[in-house]
Amino acid sequence: MREARGWSQGELARRLGVSRQTINAVETDKYDPSLPLALRLAKLCGVAVTELFIDRWEPEKE
Amino acid sequence: MAINGSRTRPRGTRIPSIFMFVVIIMFWALFFWMSQGRHTSGTVDAGRASVFFAGVVGMLQISFGLVAAAVRASAAFQDDPEEARELRRDGRALLLGAGALISSGAALILLSLTGPGRAVPSVIGLSGWLFLSILAAVLVAVRWRGLDELNRAAARESDHLAFKWLCLIGGTWAMLAHLNFIAAPSALDWLTMLAGASFVAGLVAAGRMGVFDVPVADRGRAQERS
Numbered sequence: 001m002r003e004a005r006g007w008s009q010g011e012l013a014r015r016l017g018v019s020r021q022t023i024n025a026v027e028t029d030k031y032d033p034s035l036p037l038a039l040r041l042a043k044l045c046g047v048a049v050t051e052l053f054i055d056r057w058e059p060e061k062e
Numbered sequence: 063m064a065i066n067g068s069r070t071r072p073r074g075t076r077i078p079s080i081f082m083f084v085v086i087i088m089f090w091a092l093f094f095w096m097s098q099g100r101h102t103s104g105t106v107d108a109g110r111a112s113v114f115f116a117g118v119v120g121m122l123q124i125s126f127g128l129v130a131a132a133v134r135a136s137a138a139f140q141d142d143p144e145e146a147r148e149l150r151r152d153g154r155a156l157l158l159g160a161g162a163l164i165s166s167g168a169a170l171i172l173l174s175l176t177g178p179g180r181a182v183p184s185v186i187g188l189s190g191w192l193f194l195s196i197l198a199a200v201l202v203a204v205r206w207r208g209l210d211e212l213n214r215a216a217a218r219e220s221d222h223l224a225f226k227w228l229c230l231i232g233g234t235w236a237m238l239a240h241l242n243f244i245a246a247p248s249a250l251d252w253l254t255m256l257a258g259a260s261f262v263a264g265l266v267a268a269g270r271m272g273v274f275d276v277p278v279a280d281r282g283r284a285q286e287r288s
Contacts (some may be wrong), residue, residue, distance in 0.1 A: 010102035010148055020148055022212035034211050 001045050069218030114195035116174035116254040123261055130160035158205035162198045170257050188213035216267045
């Protein structure tokens, strides 16, 4: 999604006000961003948070 | 700009690396010179080992602090403008962290050389330790304010890991000493364990969270240079 917009990790980091390591860590699945950062990321990309992050958890069926 | 396929290291990393190497060698040489024959009057081998390990941990902290400072200094010599911009932006945190590490390492070395029969009198050692420790604490506090959420999370993880390791290593040692299997850790051993655990935990936590990783988009460029 970042590359589709032609942004480098540094560019995206600058727009979000975080370090480039943070973007790299989120992309390589080493760090789960805070909710505010995830919301800002989704807003910047113009998509829902659920489109950005994959969650395989399913509720237990009763 | 890096030349495609070039096998030479960029000037940007070569100059700080040489400087860093020379300074680290000088520090280690100074430490070994100071630790030779300065505290031999009546001290037992265990005491000498405590001083030696405190010195080693302190020197490692200082060496790593110098590496961080050299990385910041390399911004002026970077061929890649984006890398240079990144280094300048993170430069303040790098320099503050480097200063805190160097102060903390120097404080531990000073303590190891302080006391009756050692190179530094107790009053001077205490004054110096207070100054260096307060300086390190202020630098850490100032640095914290400029960190983003990844680096803050790494710092919290590091504190957590350091506490667990200290409990494990120090606790096991104290337990074995209590049962009379080995000699009890000295006060300097506890301080060394605390400093060592904090230092190594910081590296491990930062490594786990990818703080030292080369960004994905730049891996190609990094490989071209190596």
